Amino acid sequence: TIATYIISKGGKILLQKRKKFNNNKLVILFIFLGITIGAILCSGMIFTKKPPKDTSKVLNTIEQVVELSTSKYNYSDIITIKKDKSFKNIKIPFTEKSFIIKYNGIIKGGVKSKDINIINNTSNSIIIEIEKCSIIDHYIDESNVYVYDIKNALFNRVDVNEVIEELSNGKKAYENKIIKEGFIKEIKESTTKSLKSSLKELGYKDVEINFKQ
Numbered sequence: 001t002i003a004t005y006i007i008s009k010g011g012k013i014l015l016q017k018r019k020k021f022n023n024n025k026l027v028i029l030f031i032f033l034g035i036t037i038g039a040i041l042c043s044g045m046i047f048t049k050k051p052p053k054d055t056s057k058v059l060n061t062i063e064q065v066v067e068l069s070t071s072k073y074n075y076s077d078i079i080t081i082k083k084d085k086s087f088k089n090i091k092i093p094f095t096e097k098s099f100i101i102k103y104n105g106i107i108k109g110g111v112k113s114k115d116i117n118i119i120n121n122t123s124n125s126i127i128i129e130i131e132k133c134s135i136i137d138h139y140i141d142e143s144n145v146y147v148y149d150i151k152n153a154l155f156n157r158v159d160v161n162e163v164i165e166e167l168s169n170g171k172k173a174y175e176n177k178i179i180k181e182g183f184i185k186e187i188k189e190s191t192t193k194s195l196k197s198s199l200k201e202l203g204y205k206d207v208e209i210n211f212k213q
Contacts, residue, residue, distance in 0.1 A: 069194035070110035108137040125206035132213040
C-alpha cells in the first residue's frame with residue numbers, strides 16, 4: 001500500500017511538474033510573439049515616410065520633377081522653296097529660284113513651374129492642378145543644315161537670312177504637326193507618371209494630377 005501510495009503520489013507530482021512546464025512554455029511563447037509584433041510595428045512607424053507639411057518644400061520637389069520629365073522629339077525635315085521677284089504682279093525674268101533645305105531638329109515639351117498649383121495638401125493626399133503642357137524648347141542642329149540649289153537665279157541669289165527665315169517657318173509648321181499627332185498627350189502622360197512616383201516616395205498615398213488644358 002505504501003509503495004502504491006508513493007508511486008501514486010509520485011505520479012501526481014510528475015503530472016504537476018509537466019503542467020507547470022507546459023504553462024511556462026506558453027508564457028514564454030506569448031512574450032516572444034509580443035516582442036516580435038511590437039518590433040515590427042515600431043519599425044513600420046519609424047521607417048514609414050510622412051509627407052512634408054511645408055507646401056513650399058513640396059512645390060520645390062514638384063518643380064524639380066517637371067524640369068527633368070520633359071518629353072523629347074527628334075526629327076529630320078526637308079523644306080522645298082520656290083521663289084521669284086515680281087513688280088505689280090508681273091514676274092521679273094531671271095529671278096526665279098528654287099532650293100531645298102535639309103535639317104535635323106529637337107523639340108522638348110513639358111510643364112513650366114509657373115503653371116503648377118497645389119490645390120489640396122493633407123497628411124496622406126495631394127491634388128495638383130497644371131495650367132497647361134507646352135513646347136518649351138525647339139532648336140535646330142546647325143552642324144547638320146544643308147542647302148541645295150535646284151535653280152539658282154541670275155538676279156536673285158539665295159542668302160543666309162532667307163534660309164534662317166524658312167527654317168523658322170519650318171519649325172512652326174513641325175510643332176503644329178506633332179501637336180496634332182498627340183505630342184501634348186504624351187507630355188501629360190509622362191508628367192503624371194513622374195509626379196505620382198516622386199510624390200508617393202515623399203509619403204503621399206493618394207496623388208491626383210489635373211490638367212486645365
